[in-house]
Amino acid sequence: MTTDARSPAPRAAVTLADVARAAGVSLATASFVLSGRGNLRSSGSEATKAKVRAAAEELGYVPNRHAQAMRTGRGGGIVLTLGALDDPWAVHLTTQVRHDARPHDFSTLVLADESWFQYLQGASADAALLTSIDFVENGPDLVRRLASTTQSGLVAFSAHMEPEDFDVVRSTPVPAIGHAYAALRARHQRVHLLAPDLPDRPGGVLAHPRTQAFLAAAREHGDGPAEALVKVGPAGKRSTHLTGLDWLAGPHRPEAVICFTGYQAVAMQLAAERMGIRMPEDLELIAIGDVPAETEYFGPVSYYGVDDVFARLSGILIDRALDREDRPGALHTFDWQYFPGTTTRDHEAAS
Template structure:
């Protein structure tokens, strides 16, 4: 009776089983299946195909923890987004997931701001830190992470400069000033719809976006600025409920700058359901990209970064796949206006 060399053995399939079935050395199988198939040690194209075919046939699943200890790679990209219902984060995650799978990398989303605690005890090939500027000691925590085993850090920050990690600098300060000027040209009052960050140091009014809005109001002689800010609980559903109440009350706005894309979507839905004509009776501008898949009515007008999700994904994939010690790079993302149906100037004037 001839035994099938690719027949699945009993128990857990090991790397040695794959190497034996493919007729290669353990080292060659390791190189092929650990994401280092581009190395000469991985053998010819035919050898790599034999190893992959054997692994697939046997149902081999690599031990990511052991692989991380052996190679310094964790097999994944961590996105520290802090929330799960922001369309911006959902679109970024989708883009990174699609790009990362090609390189045999998984995508993990951290839905809170405890990124330092998590990453200090985890192996990751790359990690995007998005809340550095808004948590206590954010820059210092980033440097401490970089000084450990994390050479694949990408810091989303308007405060930091590249060190051993990349920095994506993308500040909407000027965009908010432009949005205010655009709406103020047609309205006596411009409002800001913002999440309540009372749980963060300084609260909402210490956030750079709120500060930029208050500066714009002050430059136009409007105020008091704080009275122009309408705070609502965080989250898409919570924003919708609060926006519906706002639009039904005596303080109904005519021109609103929204702190984030998900808030703009929630306000637009609330206005449409209330029968408020957009943009005739209410103009909305989002600060931040609004993915088309999240829009329920006409496209929102927003200030954002062209091709932002693909650009961020490329930076992360590059950091995840190139593990050499190298200086960090600065990536500057400029903001521009993308007109939609929620403003009266569709030509962007």
């Protein structure tokens, strides 16, 4: 005996017209609200927008982003090319952009490698932050090629480029590293740089502008061999912590360290606490790059960075995503300044 068991007919995909009918609005209004243009007057009142979004959620409407991009030139999202996911700076920026993008119906996408050119060639985005331009081969040329072929509102993070059909955020830590070296050298005979291994970059970490700035400062003070003052360890918070433990337990324990990034400073701070090494009495640390407060375990880390950097970057990206019609590129200069914390001896004097 057999049973004629037939599979149920597949459920038809919910369309934008279905959402418009359920919300009691026109198809055009529903399109404006759900296409990333909900901030425009054409999309109606806040009550209308809420009805459209509620109807879309109840019906399970999923917009076809590819078709939407082809029709409107908008991809509905902001792309952040950050290169790493475990850096607190990258995490904090992503959190800020996601928070600021939601009211405008923009999604947030993070690229955790440096293949931004290949990705953006075949993708639509409303804005994209490119952070590794100065460190990849032909980086500026790749940005120009993207700008000539894509609808994306590009924001280039570069110390060397000028704005063209894209915005440029200019921010360089090179002077800050020189200032950090001089401040620590005034109190210590030797100042070290803790840097992550960068095997995929041309020339490795020793060729990186931050390392080059440190080496220049060491030579200016007559310290050397300068390369011997650079402590290179595996990248990542846990690996840096283990490197710090070995370094602090060894026969040549450092007394003054400039950390390549904020996450390295936090990892070293944790290692020092675990080893019972007092900070700043026995060890002073200065981070190059902002250290989000929520990543700190034992008091604020002293660092050089940009004031309100995450909100400022996010604002530039949101603004670029919202207004890309015949808009020339703009230059945004981010100056670095010193923020003393509990990892340096100047903390009390600055308080």
